[in-house]
Amino acid sequence: MIAEILSTGDEIRSGSLIDSNSAWLSRKLEERGITVSRHSCVGDDIPMLVSVLREIGTRCHIAMVTGGLGPTADDLSAEAAGKAAGLPLLLNETALCNVREYFSSRNREMPASNRKQAMLPRGADMLPNSAGTAPGFAMQIGKCRFFFMPGVPFEMRRMFREQVLPRLEEMQGNNREIHQIQTVSTFGMPESAVGELVKDLPDIFPHIRLGLRAKFPEIQIRLYGRHHSQVHLQKEMEAAQTWVREKMGTRVFSGRGESMEAVVGRLLREKNATLALAESCTGGLIASRITDVAGSSDYFLFSAVTYSNEAKMRVLGVKSETLEQYGAVSEETVKEMAGGAGKLADADYGIATSGIAGPDGGSEEKPVGTLCIGLAGPDGIKSFRFLMKFADRSMNKSMFAMKALDLLRRELMRG
């Protein structure tokens, strides 16, 4: 089956917004053995929408459309779909109920404008939205089955999984090959070097396609397996993952797509250990990542985001002589920070960061990108110093946080 993807909306057409939906949908379709032949994007404009819907209707079997389902005047997908198929819009009672329920479950009354969202082309198959107000719908235009979904990524993704995917599987019937995707997450080697290391994989494992994905600062190695036999595929995928782990060594931190903070959390939980942080250059980002994991309160006790030297001394007990002699960005200071945080919260492990995220604040001796990490654990306190500079402040912060989490992961795996 051949599919196309259409994203709609002036924000994307005019470049105010980068379209991430099309890439996500492409991956999901290709993973399931549906070839994506083309993406298109047009703005909120009825004649243009009608024309592109009709074109797509002559070219392929399946189309995913995102955007234009909201309650405002520039949300035109239902109207355009109706025009393209020559069908009137009718009030869909179930859709109206769903929109009303969304509001009433939040103790709010449905604004009149949201009634528009329940107007769908006659005969359309309504797709309930469990994450927002806009119902989606599926319908035929030309030879193609169209799936209209919201443009807000998390609403679209949920609707795709809950509503579109089961319908696609039904359309694919028994012609389906078994698909499997595994994500091996790595950290510590640039994408080009990873690519070079694993480039022979498709020759050795003929039913597995290789994909690299830079999800800064990690590099994910994706294995896309496709075969008629579940048993055969399972074996080949396992062998391929082992092969990748041998090539990449300890740079692999998860073989099932977990985040670094989830892996660290799992290791802490396994050891029944607790963690405290002292963050300067990462500014709370490590704590925020760690607390993104549900249940993190079981092992995460405390982070002191000590941006000022005063706070480093007063809260963490860093000595003023240390700050004077070595500076805030130094191995000596992060050692005292890590020790202080661990002690203050009575935690088993303490990590501290101090560095220069930029764009200003660098010097010849300590340029932008300098990062010092202190790591306190049952074996005492260690310190590290790195230099790693990326395009901007927020990328540097992100890399600094990842580096600290990775050091902790390695420490937890050793002990």
Add this chain to the structure above:
Amino acid sequence: MIAEILSTGDEIRSGSLIDSNSAWLSRKLEERGITVSRHSCVGDDIPMLVSVLREIGTRCHIAMVTGGLGPTADDLSAEAAGKAAGLPLLLNETALCNVREYFSSRNREMPASNRKQAMLPRGADMLPNSAGTAPGFAMQIGKCRFFFMPGVPFEMRRMFREQVLPRLEEMQGNNREIHQIQTVSTFGMPESAVGELVKDLPDIFPHIRLGLRAKFPEIQIRLYGRHHSQVHLQKEMEAAQTWVREKMGTRVFSGRGESMEAVVGRLLREKNATLALAESCTGGLIASRITDVAGSSDYFLFSAVTYSNEAKMRVLGVKSETLEQYGAVSEETVKEMAGGAGKLADADYGIATSGIAGPDGGSEEKPVGTLCIGLAGPDGIKSFRFLMKFADRSMNKSMFAMKALDLLRRELMRG
């Protein structure tokens, strides 16, 4: 003039890579008064490329094509362009010189495969690449002038600025319209309600188009102005922004697209005031946002991410009786947290958060989505309690952090 954008390559078609080039090019073209009517993306496939190039050649005046100029077998842009226009490929000596020079300036010899990059359709206008090996080219297909550029973003951007833009300006001559885009950032009202409030704008301001963008948890109101007279456009845009601010009131936090943390930072700087935080449910996210702003060390002193009750007591001096009597998620506790953080860091303002981000930990009395905020300032300590539940833990955290920053913004504007 109407333009289209075509991005090529299997990486983008299959979703391995998100296409950021099309958004960037759209913005640059629209800023210069060229309307972008459509984006397309197809893979590395000659019949598909030829067909889409010919289609575009019938539809518009200008097209930007990215990708497919490299030295490998799947780089097909020149071949496809030649076929679409019915022109043979010829060796372009200047292009070959440029590629050779690129290598020799790096003390490397040109690999034989790079010779392919100098094969261009007969009569094409070669566009030198000052940032990489792949020369671009411009040529006519149908009624449209095509500009072929590399897919690597920084090479593409440089070629666009250095080579494409001057050619576009020549094509536009004196017919250029002036364009202006303004972003009004709002928080505290759902998208549908915002849309309802401002829907009359295009009727009152005929040269301004309206766009709404949900950048959770903020809603941006975009004003797209277009006019032949700079003076007229400036006036109309200013009047429109005033109109929007009257409609939206204090929910507007920036009229020039700043982030909430940048606005709060600016207000703190204007007041010469400092800030300390005590974060429980936001887990460091507020601190991380605040420190995303370069120069935030001027006003941000400290955040205590006190996830455990022990840390709340030990670091912030929250009384054990308060925790016992009212619980960690209570107005009483956040008041003591905010006061404690402000005092510990000797800051002018202190904010504290405690709440239930989910998915677990809710109760009948304090369901998931409950948020308590304490705000300590020169006028004493206030507390607030809210209930706002979104799709998942990370959205709840994000909304909690935004709500706290917004309360601080309002406090700073009042005082």
